[in-house]
Each structure stands twice: as structure tokens, then as C-alpha cells.
């Protein structure tokens with residue numbers, strides 16, 4: 001039996017008269033990668049930020065690992081890791097110094113080199129964030145989510161703007177984090193990413209969940225309605241060509 005680690009019930013968020021989130025409910029199971037998919041403005045980031053305790057909800061109930069967001073937001077903060085935009089990092093500090101700074105804020109000891117190893121950035125330990133490539137910046141921001149050894153990490157569009165090799169590298173990193181027992185909740189616009197990474201997805205549209213299941217079951221449900229994709233005449237696509245020619249290894253270093 002799966003254990004529910006996040007429970008969202010009838011969540012509503014209004015910005016003035018505008019209803020950004022219109023009463024959504026979902027559970028995230030411990031140890032899974034759960035994806036929120038949806039077009040721009042669907043309400044994905046708003047939903048994540050409410051669960052992260054960074055944004056006030058209008059109504060509804062959110063329970064994170066048994067803790068009520070209205071009663072124990074500070075306890076929730078201790079067990080989650082939130083990916084920050086890399087533009088927010090202090091520009092004068094190098095990667096090790098930034099990790100030490102965050103560890104201090106969490107009141108924790110952190111082994112900076114071990115964390116950098118996990119995201120394949122040991123050789124950049126003395127670099128500043130602005131000296132990193134896009135993929136390296138994303139990997140570093142994921143490393144910072146793990147400083148407090150969280151039970152759950154939140155990733156908001158972790159691979160947006162990355163090249164195919166860097167995306168695949170990040171997918172393996174996210175799977176590796178899950179393999180070590182951390183629950184992952186992420187948002188993405190990329191459906192191939194959701195299909196490859198997520199155990200279950202919720203498709204959000206205009207503030208409502210329109211479907212929720214494993215990617216496989218959602219596809220089976222669509223096929224059962226008689227839907228058929230126009231026949232693919234080629235056995236590969238342009239991305240296959242690109243990866244075949246340029247390989248899977250990271251090129252950013």
C-alpha cells in the first residue's frame with residue numbers, strides 16, 4: 001500500500017477576482033515522482049508554492065507528511081527542499097560557499113563536496129554560479145534542494161531551456177534522487193519528460209485537474225476511446241538524429 005505524503009483537498013487560490021486554482025484535490029505517494037502538467041497559466045506554480053508554504057491559499061486543506069499547512073508551516077519547511085531560481089544566488093560566493101551558507105540557514109552540517117559529487121559538479125566547486133552553463137546551474141540548484149536531507153523535493157520546470165543531453169542528464173539525476181527514497185513533485189511543459197520520469201501525473205488546465213493517472217494508463221484510456229495517432233512513417237525523429245550524431249554525454253563542460 002502506498003503511503004500518502006502530500007494530500008491536497010479542494011485547494012482554491014484567488015488573485016483578486018481571478019480564480020487561478022479552482023478547487024483541486026490530489027494525493028502524492030511517498031517515494032514517487034509526481035508531475036503537474038499544464039499550459040502556461042494553468043496554476044501549477046501557484047499550487048506548488050502553496051504546498052511549499054511560500055504562498056497563502058484562499059481555501060482548502062493541505063497536509064504534508066501528516067502536518068497541516070495552516071498549523072505547522074515551519075515543521076513542513078524542515079522536511080522539504082525547494083528549487084530556487086539560480087538568479088537568486090549571491091553572485092560573489094562560489095558553489096561550496098553557497099552550500100555552506102544554505103546549510104547555516106537550515107542550521108545543519110552539510111558536506112558540500114559530497115553534494116556536488118551527487119550532481120556531478122565537484123570540479124566546479126570553486127566556480128561562481130554565473131560561470132556555470134545552463135545545465136550545470138540547474139544541477140546546482142537541485143543540489144541546494146538536498147542540503148537539509150528532505151523527504152520531498154519540489155522542482156518547478158527543472159529542464160526548461162536545456163539542450164537534449166543536459167535534459168537527459170537531469171532526468172537521470174532526478175531518478176537517482178527518487179531511488180534514494182526522496183519523493184519528487186515537479187512541473188513541466190515537456191510531455192516526453194513527464195512520460196519518462198513521472199510515476200503519475202495530474203494534467204491541470206485553467207485551475208482544474210482534468211486527468212490524473214500513470215502516463216501509461218492515460219494513454220491507454222485515450223486509445224480506448226478509439227483515438228489513433230496518424231501513422232508514423234519514419235522509425236526515428238529529429239531528436240533521435242541529434243542524439244545519434246552528438247551522443248548522450250554532456251557537452252557543457
Ligand SMILES: Nc1ncnc2c1ncn2[C@@H]1O[C@H](COP(=O)(O)OP(=O)(O)OP(=O)(O)O)[C@@H](O)[C@H]1O
Nearest residue numbers: 015018020038039040041042043044045046047187
Ligand atoms: N501574484 C499574482 N498576482 C496575480 N495573478 C497571478 C499571480 N501569480 C500568478 N497569477 C496568475 O495566476 C495564473 C496561474 O499562474 P501560475 O504561475 O500558477 O501558472 P503556471 O501553470 O505555473 O504557469 P507557467 O507554466 O506559465 O509557469 C496565471 O493566470 C497568472 O497570471
